[in-house]
Amino acid sequence: MKAVQIVAFGGPEHLQYGDVPTPEPGPGEVRIRVTRCGVNPVDRSQVLGRWPWLNLPHIPGSEIAGTVDALGPGVAGLHVGERVAVALRLFCNRCHYCLRGQEQLCMADPRTLTAPAIPGAFTEGGYAEYTIIPALNAIPIPANLDDDHACVAALDGLTAWHMVDQARIAAGDHVLVVGASGGLGTLFLQLVAKRGAVAHAVTGSMANADALGEYGAATIIDRTSGDVAAAARDLTGGRGMDVVLDPTGAASWVSSMGALARGGRYATCGILTGAEVTLNLAPFYAQEHEIIGSTGGSRRDLVECMAAMARHELRVPIHARFPLSQAADAMRALSDPGRLGKVLLDVA
Numbered sequence: 001m002k003a004v005q006i007v008a009f010g011g012p013e014h015l016q017y018g019d020v021p022t023p024e025p026g027p028g029e030v031r032i033r034v035t036r037c038g039v040n041p042v043d044r045s046q047v048l049g050r051w052p053w054l055n056l057p058h059i060p061g062s063e064i065a066g067t068v069d070a071l072g073p074g075v076a077g078l079h080v081g082e083r084v085a086v087a088l089r090l091f092c093n094r095c096h097y098c099l100r101g102q103e104q105l106c107m108a109d110p111r112t113l114t115a116p117a118i119p120g121a122f123t124e125g126g127y128a129e130y131t132i133i134p135a136l137n138a139i140p141i142p143a144n145l146d147d148d149h150a151c152v153a154a155l156d157g158l159t160a161w162h163m164v165d166q167a168r169i170a171a172g173d174h175v176l177v178v179g180a181s182g183g184l185g186t187l188f189l190q191l192v193a194k195r196g197a198v199a200h201a202v203t204g205s206m207a208n209a210d211a212l213g214e215y216g217a218a219t220i221i222d223r224t225s226g227d228v229a230a231a232a233r234d235l236t237g238g239r240g241m242d243v244v245l246d247p248t249g250a251a252s253w254v255s256s257m258g259a260l261a262r263g264g265r266y267a268t269c270g271i272l273t274g275a276e277v278t279l280n281l282a283p284f285y286a287q288e289h290e291i292i293g294s295t296g297g298s299r300r301d302l303v304e305c306m307a308a309m310a311r312h313e314l315r316v317p318i319h320a321r322f323p324l325s326q327a328a329d330a331m332r333a334l335s336d337p338g339r340l341g342k343v344l345l346d347v348a
């Protein structure tokens with residue numbers, strides 16, 4: 001089959017397109033013929049060498065939609081040709097958390113204390129014509145949902161869906177969305193607005209201001225032209241934000257915490273700009289702040305997210321799309337100035 005492998009750490013130039021053996025599904029596994037794969041910042045972090053335990057060569061790609069192509073021994077309840085999205089978490093289906101429907105907290109693999117066990121990172125991923133996944137991870141796509149939306153639901157969609165739940169966003173909350181122009185950001189804006197809260201978008205490209213408004217942003221803050229925390233306070237009569245949704249990591253930590261209102265909640269689901277931060281406990285306890293972690297989501301989150309997309313309640317802007325053979329260009333497109341939304345690989 002054709003596939004794209006990371007052959008060395010560095011930049012997208014180390015993504016190599018070529019032939020590799022077509023994998024066979026083992027017991028409890030299915031082979032997916034990949035139709036779409038999102039090009040996600042998670043993939044870029046692998047190329048940059050920031051992902052723990054990655055052995056090269058490696059096929060990245062964690063945001064996958066396709067059709068079931070072959071069933072391994074013992075697999076029931078799925079049929080060849082069925083359209084599926086790939087649930088984001090590899091899980092044991094037996095532990096305390098899996099039995100409660102919280103697969104994202106599965107404790108079967110101790111490595112997941114510091115990094116999520118996701119297809120395409122802990123396994124070979126979707127930058128390929130075929131990929132192998134546990135049958136438990138194959139989630140049927142609603143008939144009226146296209147593969148573009150289904151693949152985005154599989155990673156950014158369910159991550160946004162779960163984090164908005166984790167942050168307990170309620171009607172009337174003022175919510176700062178950091179990284180609003182990204183794949184997660186445009187979904188956050190829509191989910192915040194859907195809950196009757198007020199979304200304030202932080203972006204590095206004011207060229208996207210009109211579009212961010214269409215996705216639900218009530219106001220736009222240009223992070224390149226000043227103090228984001230001060231701007232957030234100005235927009236709320238000096239009070240600050242009830243919630244900050246910040247998927248970006250350390251680079252925005254100080255401004256995000258500085259934007260919080262009394263009783264405010266900071267939620268994070270990623271470390272793309274770094275993992276190490278410092279916390280001053282004095283304002284933290286005195287203002288009853290909360291810091292909330294959120295990692296991907298469960299299969300139920302994916303089902304609910306795809307259903308919302310099928311009802312046209314969540315739209316996904318597509319910035320650019322490429323054939324599998326141009327995965328390196330696709331990854332470079334993540335850094336396009338003014339990017340709004342997703343970069344996708346049309347695999348089949």
Ligand SMILES: [Zn+2]
Pocket residue numbers: 091092093094095096097098099105106107108
């Ligand atoms: Zn488990």
